Amino acid sequence: MQLFQQGEPGPAVKTKSRRDGNGKSATEPRPRRSRRVASRNSGSAAQEALDPAPAGDASEKKTGSVRKRETAESMARRQREISVAEFFQKNRHLLGFDNPAKALLTATKEAVDNSLDACEEAGILPGLEIAIEEMSEDRFRLSITDNGPGIIRAQIPKIFGKLLYGSKFHVLRQSRGQQGIGISAAGMYSQLTTGQPLRILSRTSARKPAHYFEIQIDTTRNEPKILTDRETEWDRSHGTRVEMELAGTYKKGRRSVDDYIIQTTLANPHAEVHYHPPKGDDFHRDRLTSELPREPQAIKPHPHGVELGALLSMLRDTRARSLKGALQTDFSRVSAKVADEICHMAGLDPESRPRSLKLPQVEALFRAIPKVKIMNPPTHCIVPIGEELILGGLKQMVPAEFFTSSTRPPAVYRGNPFTVEVGMAYGGGLPAEELVDLWRFANRVPLQYQQSACAITRAVTGTDWKHYGLQQSKGAIPAGPMVLFVHMASVWVPFTSESKEAVAAYPEILRELKLALQECGRRLGSFLRHRRRVEDAEKKKSYIRLYIPHIGIALKEILGLSDKEESKVVEVLTDTLERTRKIE
Amino acid sequence: MASETVRRIETTATNVHKTILKQNKPSLRFPMRSLSNVKYDPKRGHFEMRGRHKVRTLTVSTVKTFAQTLRMMALSKELVEHEDIATKREAYYVSKNWEEARFLEQPESDAVMDDVEALFEVNREQLGFVPEEKGGEVSGKLVIVDRDSETKKPLRIDCTKFGSGAYSIPISVEHLKFETDARFILVIETAGMFQRLVKHKYWKSANCVLVSMGGVPTRACRRFIRRLADARQIPVYVFVDGDPYGISNIYRTLKVGSGNAAHLNEYFCVPQARYLGITPQDIVDYKLPTHPLKDVDVKRATDAIKNDPFFQHHKEWVRAVEQLLKMGVRAEQQALAKWGLNYVIEKYLPEKLAHPQRFLP
Numbered sequence: 001m002q003l004f005q006q007g008e009p010g011p012a013v014k015t016k017s018r019r020d021g022n023g024k025s026a027t028e029p030r031p032r033r034s035r036r037v038a039s040r041n042s043g044s045a046a047q048e049a050l051d052p053a054p055a056g057d058a059s060e061k062k063t064g065s066v067r068k069r070e071t072a073e074s075m076a077r078r079q080r081e082i083s084v085a086e087f088f089q090k091n092r093h094l095l096g097f098d099n100p101a102k103a104l105l106t107a108t109k110e111a112v113d114n115s116l117d118a119c120e121e122a123g124i125l126p127g128l129e130i131a132i133e134e135m136s137e138d139r140f141r142l143s144i145t146d147n148g149p150g151i152i153r154a155q156i157p158k159i160f161g162k163l164l165y166g167s168k169f170h171v172l173r174q175s176r177g178q179q180g181i182g183i184s185a186a187g188m189y190s191q192l193t194t195g196q197p198l199r200i201l202s203r204t205s206a207r208k209p210a211h212y213f214e215i216q217i218d219t220t221r222n223e224p225k226i227l228t229d230r231e232t233e234w235d236r237s238h239g240t241r242v243e244m245e246l247a248g249t250y251k252k253g254r255r256s257v258d259d260y261i262i263q264t265t266l267a268n269p270h271a272e273v274h275y276h277p278p279k280g281d282d283f284h285r286d287r288l289t290s291e292l293p294r295e296p297q298a299i300k301p302h303p304h305g306v307e308l309g310a311l312l313s314m315l316r317d318t319r320a321r322s323l324k325g326a327l328q329t330d331f332s333r334v335s336a337k338v339a340d341e342i343c344h345m346a347g348l349d350p351e352s353r354p355r356s357l358k359l360p361q362v363e364a365l366f367r368a369i370p371k372v373k374i375m376n377p378p379t380h381c382i383v384p385i386g387e388e389l390i391l392g393g394l395k396q397m398v399p400a401e402f403f404t405s406s407t408r409p410p411a412v413y414r415g416n417p418f419t420v421e422v423g424m425a426y427g428g429g430l431p432a433e434e435l436v437d438l439w440r441f442a443n444r445v446p447l448q449y450q451q452s453a454c455a456i457t458r459a460v461t462g463t464d465w466k467h468y469g470l471q472q473s474k475g476a477i478p479a480g481p482m483v484l485f486v487h488m489a490s491v492w493v494p495f496t497s498e499s500k501e502a503v504a505a506y507p508e509i510l511r512e513l514k515l516a517l518q519e520c521g522r523r524l525g526s527f528l529r530h531r532r533r534v535e536d537a538e539k540k541k542s543y544i545r546l547y548i549p550h551i552g553i554a555l556k557e558i559l560g561l562s563d564k565e566e567s568k569v570v571e572v573l574t575d576t577l578e579r580t581r582k583i584e
Numbered sequence: 585m586a587s588e589t590v591r592r593i594e595t596t597a598t599n600v601h602k603t604i605l606k607q608n609k610p611s612l613r614f615p616m617r618s619l620s621n622v623k624y625d626p627k628r629g630h631f632e633m634r635g636r637h638k639v640r641t642l643t644v645s646t647v648k649t650f651a652q653t654l655r656m657m658a659l660s661k662e663l664v665e666h667e668d669i670a671t672k673r674e675a676y677y678v679s680k681n682w683e684e685a686r687f688l689e690q691p692e693s694d695a696v697m698d699d700v701e702a703l704f705e706v707n708r709e710q711l712g713f714v715p716e717e718k719g720g721e722v723s724g725k726l727v728i729v730d731r732d733s734e735t736k737k738p739l740r741i742d743c744t745k746f747g748s749g750a751y752s753i754p755i756s757v758e759h760l761k762f763e764t765d766a767r768f769i770l771v772i773e774t775a776g777m778f779q780r781l782v783k784h785k786y787w788k789s790a791n792c793v794l795v796s797m798g799g800v801p802t803r804a805c806r807r808f809i810r811r812l813a814d815a816r817q818i819p820v821y822v823f824v825d826g827d828p829y830g831i832s833n834i835y836r837t838l839k840v841g842s843g844n845a846a847h848l849n850e851y852f853c854v855p856q857a858r859y860l861g862i863t864p865q866d867i868v869d870y871k872l873p874t875h876p877l878k879d880v881d882v883k884r885a886t887d888a889i890k891n892d893p894f895f896q897h898h899k900e901w902v903r904a905v906e907q908l909l910k911m912g913v914r915a916e917q918q919a920l921a922k923w924g925l926n927y928v929i930e931k932y933l934p935e936k937l938a939h940p941q942r943f944l945p
Contacts, residue, residue, distance in 0.1 A: 543647065547648050547651045548647065550651035550652075551642075551654055553655065554597075554657065555597055557661070558597040559597050559598060561601075569601065569605070575607070576608070576609060577642070577643070
């Protein structure tokens with residue numbers, strides 16, 4: 001709350017950002033304005049940097065050397081609106097830009113998400129080129145080029161230069177992006193760390209020219225600032241290229257950009273991906289299928305998922321003239337009968353004008369909804385990857401011995417339809433001694449961070465893997481040579497934060513996750529049991545061959561058999577035992 | 585006897601050989617070695633086998649033990665033919681030459697040896713195997729006639745002349761002869777109590793032979809007492825701790841043998857033994873300090889009256905063990921020291937020995 005009341009940036013801001021735990025920010029270039037203020041008061045700024053006093057105190061000190069009581073009027077002068085862009089500039093960790101390694105990953109991820117969403121919406125099989133060049137040890141140039149529909153000239157600045165601008169927030173439909181923050185936040189991070197603008201190249205058709213833009217974000221007004229806008233040549237007939245320079249760190253291994261790209265190809269078997277990493281060989285993956293995923297349908301909200309605030313604004317904005325009509329037209333699965341029932345339960349007249357309802361009445365309505373039995377929302381809006389394509393992707397990418405996958409039928413949490421899919425790759429060249437590699441996905445997007453906060457992890461640790469032949473410490477991820485692929489698709493994935501790294505643990509979601517994990521677990525169990533049986537039989541066979549010669553030796557010693565008689569004993573007995581073993 | 589053992593080994597091996605050549609799975613027939621397969625015959629005075637057997641057929645899961653048993657038989661035949669002996673430990677080391685069939689720990693080889701012993705219904709000395717274990721010390725009015733191992737001349741050992749030490753019972757006692765006019769043999773559980781009685785020359789005043797068992801008596805110790813008692817027709821009185829271990833493990837094993845080697849009990853038992861103390865009633869009569877029975881004690885005592893044919897046969901014993909269980913306590917021999925260190929010599933033993941007919945069977 002305090003953030004929105006801070007009128008004056010300056011030392012107070014600096015103290016605040018330190019207290020957010022954003023220690024690294026001190027070494028990075030600061031926005032011009034606050035740097036100027038800081039240098040003007042460098043003495044007290046240094047002092048306050050050491051002093052963890054609340055931001056309010058710091059502002060008081062700055063106002064004057066003599067302590068002066070605030071009045072409502074003086075406070076009012078300093079109270080003004082904070083732009084969303086400014087808010088996120090100071091809280092970039094919320095969006096996944098909290099450290100250099102993560103920043104490079106997040107920027108890549110946001111651009112790739114947008115490209116894939118755009119291609120699919122336009123019905124184009126996605127072809128992506130991702131290139132990361134190392135400018136210096138901690139500075140990279142990232143470019144993502146797609147073959148999507150392109151963006152018309154007028155929209156380019158808004159999409160890339162304005163936070164919370166997008167087409168997906170107001171629609172309940174399965175998509176990668178949700179809020180319209182991602183790519184512009186990446187651009188802002190780039191601008192903050194290198195001072196370079198976003199460079200956009202886009203073309204919508206062969207008959208039209210390509211447009212080249214250089215854009216910065218005016219963080220105070222949350223508006224794009226266009227540096228360059230010109231027509232240009234491009235060898236593609238349609239598509240978009242986004243290029244940015246940013247501070248970051250490139251590393252290999254878990255949670256690396258490389259890992260993210262591999263996982264993205266797994267979750268998007270219909271995409272062709274070419275990746276040029278800063279170091280090492282290029283990675284290329286042809287698409288596994290040339291069929292686009294079925295187009296996800298947008299649905300109206302289901303009454304069981306609506307919150308009081310949303311209900312209030314829906315009733316205010318509705319075009320229907322009666323409450324009953326509003327319920328029927330603005331929600332899914334509300335028939336005339338169900339609408340009557342809700343009104344009756346709430347003690348409201350079905351014919352009352354929606355806009356005339358007062359807060360207590362809307363609250364009554366809100367409390368009445370859960371008491372009425374309403375059909376589950378339609379589930380055709382959910383598009384899973386599918387068991388076969390998950391299996392195909394794992395087989396292509398993971399050097400394992402056993403593969404299986406399972407897609408659950410759609411289910412519903414809080415009125416939102418969703419479905420859960422699990423893929424499993426076991427054995428082969430995977431490391432046997434380590435914990436199982438858990439790959440989490442939400443709407444085909446790999447989730448790299450906050451593993452422990454995620455419902456998917458909870459479902460995995462809450463499953464008894466010992467039952468299926470894996471080792472597992474209590475309440476931990478199982479150990480063994482395995483990659484576990486878990487995907488949740490929904491019209492609205494309930495993330496625990498804006499950076500979209502962990503799925504919230506609704507009971508219905510946990511239940512579906514566990515069921516899918518258990519199904520794959522059972523198959524793994526029977527595979528392992530069968531393998532053990534074969535191994536045991538082999539062991540028994542060698543066991544027989546190990547000890548029977550000693551029976552020959554003993555009989556030879558006791559009865560004085562000849563060498564020939566001795567080998568006869570061994571031969572006949574081996575035969576007898578192996579014969580009966582098969583019958584057993 | 586030696587050739588008889590060899591003959592039995594050869595017969596068994598021949599049967600195994602023939603069965604194999606007929607493309608069948610050979611098997612060996614062992615008497616069951618457990619309490620459930622023994623009966624108590626009061627006339628013969630020891631545990632006898634009921635005659636139940638287990639058949640070990642050569643299969644995938646028994647192939648290792650089967651091979652080891654046959655190799656142990658081969659070793660035994662060699663020992664007997666060459667009139668040599670091997671201790672259990674030595675036999676275990678011999679097996680180290682058997683490659684995959686070798687024993688990893690001595691208990692494994694001991695178990696196979698016990699199997700072979702039971703298989704031929706002989707004792708292991710007859711198979712050429714001698715135990716490591718030795719136990720039993722003797723002091724008192726007894727002259728033992730042994731043989732000098734070099735000169736083969738008789739060697740007279742006077743058990744009154746060991747001073748504060750004692751004669752120790754050898755592994756094999758079959759060749760010993762005895763000269764004594766002692767009134768009885770007093771067999772004692774603990775070395776500590778034995779020491780006290782030796783120190784004060786109790787054997788002199790009571791005119792007896794003292795034997796210390798040091799826990800559960802070894803086969804040699806049991807055999808020694810049995811031969812001495814038989815040779816001179818003298819009674820055997822047993823003085824152990826008043827607890828389920830003293831009663832059920834030590835006294836019972838001495839008197840009627842063990843369930844584990846029932847085929848040998850005929851030789852390794854002392855049917856004339858009687859239980860002097862500490863009885864459960866002694867705990868009451870002499871107001872002895874006690875300790876509570878532990879869970880294992882309770883289990884052992886309950887087992888004795890429920891499953892052990894010896895105790896079940898004697899009503900007096902069932903009553904005594906029930907009394908102990910009811911009191912829920914146990915008392916050691918040395919508890920008598922509460923009334924003075926030599927109370928046991930001056931009061932307890934004379935009082936008890938005045939009425940041998942009251943001893944428990």
